[in-house]
Amino acid sequence: MAAQQEFPIVLEGGKLVDGTGNPPVENAAVLIEGERFKTISRKGQAPYPKNAKVIKTEGKTLLPGLWDTHVHYRDWMAELFLAHGVTTILDLGNSSTWILAQRDGVAKGKIRAPRIFACGDPIGEGHGKRGEVKDVGQAHALVKRLLDEGVDAVKVWAHCTAEMLKVVAEEAHAAGRKVIGHLGVITARDAVLNGLDCLAHATGLPMSAVKDSEKAQWMLNQEIKRLQTMIIGEPGITAWGLFAMMEEDTFDQVAEFLVSRKVRIEPDFVYRWQLASRRREEREYEDFITFSDPRLSYIPEVTLSRNMRAWQVYRRLNEQQLQELKEGYEKFQKFLHCFVRAGGEVDIGTDTSEGRMPGKGVHREFEFLVDAGFSPRDIIVWATKGSAEFIGKGDELGTVEAGKIADIIVVNGDPLADITALGKIETVIKSGEIIDTGYHPDYSNPIPRPFEPALHSYPVPKIARISPTMAVEGSKPVTLAIEGEGFVRGSVVQVDGVRVPTTCTGGKEIQAQIPAHLLARVGTYTVMVVNPRPVSVKDPLHEDERSNPKYFMVSFS
Ligand SMILES: [Zn+2]
Numbered sequence: 179m180a181a182q183q184e185f186p187i188v189l190e191g192g193k194l195v196d197g198t199g200n201p202p203v204e205n206a207a208v209l210i211e212g213e214r215f216k217t218i219s220r221k222g223q224a225p226y227p228k229n230a231k232v233i234k235t236e237g238k239t240l241l242p243g244l245w246d247t248h249v250h251y252r253d254w255m256a257e258l259f260l261a262h263g264v265t266t267i268l269d270l271g272n273s274s275t276w277i278l279a280q281r282d283g284v285a286k287g288k289i290r291a292p293r294i295f296a297c298g299d300p301i302g303e304g305h306g307k308r309g310e311v312k313d314v315g316q317a318h319a320l321v322k323r324l325l326d327e328g329v330d331a332v333k334v335w336a337h338c339t340a341e342m343l344k345v346v347a348e349e350a351h352a353a354g355r356k357v358i359g360h361l362g363v364i365t366a367r368d369a370v371l372n373g374l375d376c377l378a379h380a381t382g383l384p385m386s387a388v389k390d391s392e393k394a395q396w397m398l399n400q401e402i403k404r405l406q407t408m409i410i411g412e413p414g415i416t417a418w419g420l421f422a423m424m425e426e427d428t429f430d431q432v433a434e435f436l437v438s439r440k441v442r443i444e445p446d447f448v449y450r451w452q453l454a455s456r457r458r459e460e461r462e463y464e465d466f467i468t469f470s471d472p473r474l475s476y477i478p479e480v481t482l483s484r485n486m487r488a489w490q491v492y493r494r495l496n497e498q499q500l501q502e503l504k505e506g507y508e509k510f511q512k513f514l515h516c517f518v519r520a521g522g523e524v525d526i527g528t529d530t531s532e533g534r535m536p537g538k539g540v541h542r543e544f545e546f547l548v549d550a551g552f553s554p555r556d557i558i559v560w561a562t563k564g565s566a567e568f569i570g571k572g573d574e575l576g577t578v579e580a581g582k583i584a585d586i587i588v589v590n591g592d593p594l595a596d597i598t599a600l601g602k603i604e605t606v607i608k609s610g611e612i613i614d615t616g617y618h619p620d621y622s623n624p625i626p627r628p629f630e631p632a633l634h635s636y637p638v639p640k641i642a643r644i645s646p647t648m649a650v651e652g653s654k655p656v657t658l659a660i661e662g663e664g665f666v667r668g669s670v671v672q673v674d675g676v677r678v679p680t681t682c683t684g685g686k687e688i689q690a691q692i693p694a695h696l697l698a699r700v701g702t703y704t705v706m707v708v709n710p711r712p713v714s715v716k717d718p719l720h721e722d723e724r725s726n727p728k729y730f731m732v733s734f735s
Pocket residue numbers: 248250270271360529
C-alpha cells in the first residue's frame with residue numbers, strides 16, 4: 179500500500195472528464211480520502227472535511243490517470259511517466275523476475291513509479307532469448323510458469339505459431355488473463371481464431387485484409403524477413419508498405435470479425451508511424467530538448483542514440499519508402515475508422531523501451547488519434563476505462579468514480595477542445611497520493627534492471643589476465659597481451675585513461691602497445707578494454723562499455 183496523505187484532498191472548480199464516456203461535469207468537486215475517491219459532485223454540493231487540502235482547478239480539466247499499455251519498462255523511466263500523467267503501465271516484455279519485483283515494489287510504496295501490470299517473458303521470442311519456445315510443449319510449460327509467477331497478462335511474440343498460441347490462450351484465459359500478440363508468423367485472423375485478445379502494433383492485420391491467400395502468404399514472408407533484420411532501409415517492403423497493400427473492400431468484414439471477438443487493436447502510431455506525423459520535426463526537436471535536460475542525465479546514452487536515429491531515418495528514406503509510409507498511414511487510419519464504427523476499442527500503447535520517450539509518447543498517441551479524426555472523449559475512455567477493463571481491473575481503476583482507487587490528473591486547459599492541453603499537467607495523484615512530478619538527477623531504482631545484451635549491440639568486455647604486468651621506468655614500448663572475453667573489432671585498450679594502439683587478434687585475445695611516454699613515470703595504472711557503442715542497455719551493475727580493470731605497474735629502474 180502506498181503512503182497516503184493524512185489529510186483528505188478536494189479538487190474543486192474544474193471540468194471533470196471522468197473516463198466513463200459520460201458528458202463532462204463542469205465545476206466539479208472531487209473528494210479523495212485515503213487511496214480512494216470518496217465523493218464526486220459539484221462545487222458546493224457536498225460538504226468536505228475541515229482538514230481537507232483544497233486544490234483549486236478553475237479553468238482546468240480533471241481526467242483519470244493515463245495508461246500506457248505497451249511498455250518495456252526500464253529502471254529510469256518512472257519520472258517521465260509520472261510527469262506526463264501516466265499512473266499505470268502494462269509491461270509487455272521483460273524478464274518476469276525483474277518486472278514482477280518492480281511491480282510489487284511499486285505496490286508496496288517502495289519505488290516511486292507508475293503502477294505496473296506485467297506479462298513477464300514474451301512467449302515466442304527470438305533465438306537465445308528467455309521467451310524462446312521450440313514447440314507447443316515448451317510454449318505450454320512457459321505460460322504455466324508465468325501464470326504461476328503471477329503475471330497480469332500474457333504476451334506472445336513473433337515466433338509464436340497458431341498451435342502454440344492455442345494452448346497459451348487456453349491456459350491464460352482459464353486463469354482470467356488476456357493474451358496480447360506482436361504477431362510474426364501468423365495473420366491476425368488466425369491469431370484471433372486461436373484466442374488472441376489484442377493486436378500489438380496492429381501486427382497481422384495487413385495480411386488479414388487482402389483477399390488472395392497467396393498474397394497474404396507473401397506478406398507474411400516479408401514480415402518474417404523483416405523480423406530478422408529489423409532495419410528500415412533494407413531492400414524489400416517496409417512495414418508501412420504491408421499496410422498500404424490492404425484492400426479497402428475487406429475492411430468492414432475484417433473489422434466486424436475482430437469486434438465480434440472483442441479484440442482490441444493497438445495502433446501504436448508513435449512507434450511504427452512516428453515519421454508520418456505532421457509534427458515530426460517539432461517532436462524530434464522536443465526529444466532533443468528532453469535529452470538535453472541535465473535533470474534527466476540518468477537516461478542512458480543508448481536511449482538517446484536510438485531515439486535520435488529513429489527520427490533521422492526519415493532523411494534516408496527513398497521515394498518508394500516515403501510512398502509506402504504515406505499510403506500505409508492513410509489506409510491504416512481508414513481501417514481504424516471502420517473498426518471503431520463497428521464498435522471496436524483502440525488500445526493506447528507506445529512500445530517505449532530504449533528508443534522512445536516514456537510518458538510523452540502517450541500524449542503523442544492521443545494526438546495521432548485526434549489527427550486521424552477520433553474524438554478526444556473516446557480516446558480518453560480507451561486509454562483509461564478501456565485499459566483497466568482489459569486487464570480485469572475495471573472495478574478498481576480507470577475512471578473517476580466514488581469508491582475507486584484515486585488516480586487523477588489535472589491539466590491546464592481543455593483537452594476535449596485542444597488535445598495539446600494534455601501537455602500542461604499540473605497535478606498528478608496516484609492511489610490518493612499527490613505525486614512529485616519533477617525530474618531529479620539522483621533518481622535511482624532500488625532494483626536496477628539486470629543487464630541483457632540486445633540485438634545490434636556489443637557485449638561488455640571482460641579481462642581475465644594481462645601480461646606482462648610490470649615494466650621498469652623509461653623502458654621501450656611494451657606489447658601487452660590481454661586475455662578475456664567480449665572483445666570485438668573496434669575494441670580499444672585504455673591504459674591510465676589513455677586509449678592506446680590496439681590489435682584484436684581473436685575473440686578471446688587482444689594486444690595493445692603501451693607507448694614509451696606512459697612508461698616514463700613510476701606508478702600503478704589501470705588497463706581496461708572499451709567496446710564501441712552501443713552496448714545494449716546501460717548496464718547498471720557496470721560502468722558502461724568498459725571492462726573490469728586490471729593493473730599495470732611501472733617500477734624504478
Ligand atoms: Zn513491444
